[in-house]
Amino acid sequence: MERIPILKIGSFLLVxxxxxxxxxxxxxxQDDLTAEIVKARAKGVLIDISSLELVDSFIxxxxxxxxxxxxxxxxxxxxxGMRPAVAITLVELGMSLPGxxxxxxxxxxxxxLQAAIDQGEHGAGDGV
Amino acid sequence: xxxxxxxxxxxxxxxxxxxxxxxxxxxALMLGFRLIDQTKLVTAASELARNTLxxxxxxxxxxxxxxxGSKKGLRxxxxxxxxxxxxxxxxxxxxxxxxxxxxxxxxGSKRLCNEFSVESEPGRGTRVMIAxxx
Numbered sequence: 017m018e019r020i021p022i023l024k025i026g027s028f029l030l031v032x033x034x035x036x037x038x039x040x041x042x043x044x045x046q047d048d049l050t051a052e053i054v055k056a057r058a059k060g061v062l063i064d065i066s067s068l069e070l071v072d073s074f075i076x077x078x079x080x081x082x083x084x085x086x087x088x089x090x091x092x093x094x095x096x097g098m099r100p101a102v103a104i105t106l107v108e109l110g111m112s113l114p115g116x117x118x119x120x121x122x123x124x125x126x127x128x129l130q131a132a133i134d135q136g137e138h139g140a141g142d143g144v
Numbered sequence: 145x146x147x148x149x150x151x152x153x154x155x156x157x158x159x160x161x162x163x164x165x166x167x168x169x170x171x172a173l174m175l176g177f178r179l180i181d182q183t184k185l186v187t188a189a190s191e192l193a194r195n196t197l198x199x200x201x202x203x204x205x206x207x208x209x210x211x212x213g214s215k216k217g218l219r220x221x222x223x224x225x226x227x228x229x230x231x232x233x234x235x236x237x238x239x240x241x242x243x244x245x246x247x248x249x250x251x252g253s254k255r256l257c258n259e260f261s262v263e264s265e266p267g268r269g270t271r272v273m274i275a276x277x278x
Contacts, residue, residue: 036162036165036166037162037232038158038161038162039157040158041160042182066217068242069169069186070165070182070183070186070187070190072187072190072194073191073248073249073252074190074194078147099182099183100180101179101182101183102183104184105178105180105183105184105187105256106187108184108252108255108256109187109191109248109252109255109256110238110251110252110255111211111252112250
């Protein structure tokens with residue numbers, strides 16, 4: 017079955033969605049990614065959607081779920097590269113992706129992830 | 145509104161939803177839709193194709209190319225023979241869902257298009273029409 021590759025870079029996972037996702041593929045990404053967060057002990061997930069020409073309510077909901085599930089698994093998620101037309105359409109559709117961190121590109125997304133993780137470590141103060 | 149070309153696509157699986165949105169994108173591009181208008185129409189098509197699949201238990205979409213003077217557009221008619229919508233006003237309300245989704249499909253699609261109509265008869269099926277001009 018078709019799968020979206022998940023790359024591990026340090027303590028981050030990187031996913032670049034390059035295909036027009038049907039619903040099952042979106043669901044399998046959600047499952048694969050949560051499993052991989054645990055397996056790789058990832059602290060951050062970066063999802064690049066710069067190739068996506070469409071984010072409808074199903075894909076939007078899946079991205080929101082991924083962000084929520086990662087948070088529960090102690091990993092931060094950043095969504096990067098959303099096209100302007102996709103952003104306008106998504107908001108008009110009625111979805112503003114609350115709870116999903118976004119950045120314009122991969123560089124800024126990685127910086128945001130690193131900052132969030134540093135802050136989390138200092139903020140928690142458990143000094144393990 | 146004189147229609148010049150029409151085609152029908154089946155919607156019986158998740159892959160068909162992808163085929164519908166790709167075909168709508170192709171036609172919108174051919175008709176000279178701006179990127180933002182393409183994106184809105186394709187997104188609405190995706191929502192309604194999924195509704196046809198999950199709520200209507202499958203059906204089909206008729207895609208009609210419209211020419212009205214210098215105006216060009218696309219009309220999509222989604223039809224199923226599913227259980228129908230008992231209360232259309234309620235189904236159009238954001239957040240109302242019977243399918244476990246977010247309840248944005250019908251109302252959201254209406255906002256993304258220039259024309260919208262929905263007819264439904266409980267037990268007989270549902271017909272949703274949308275149109276958008278380039």
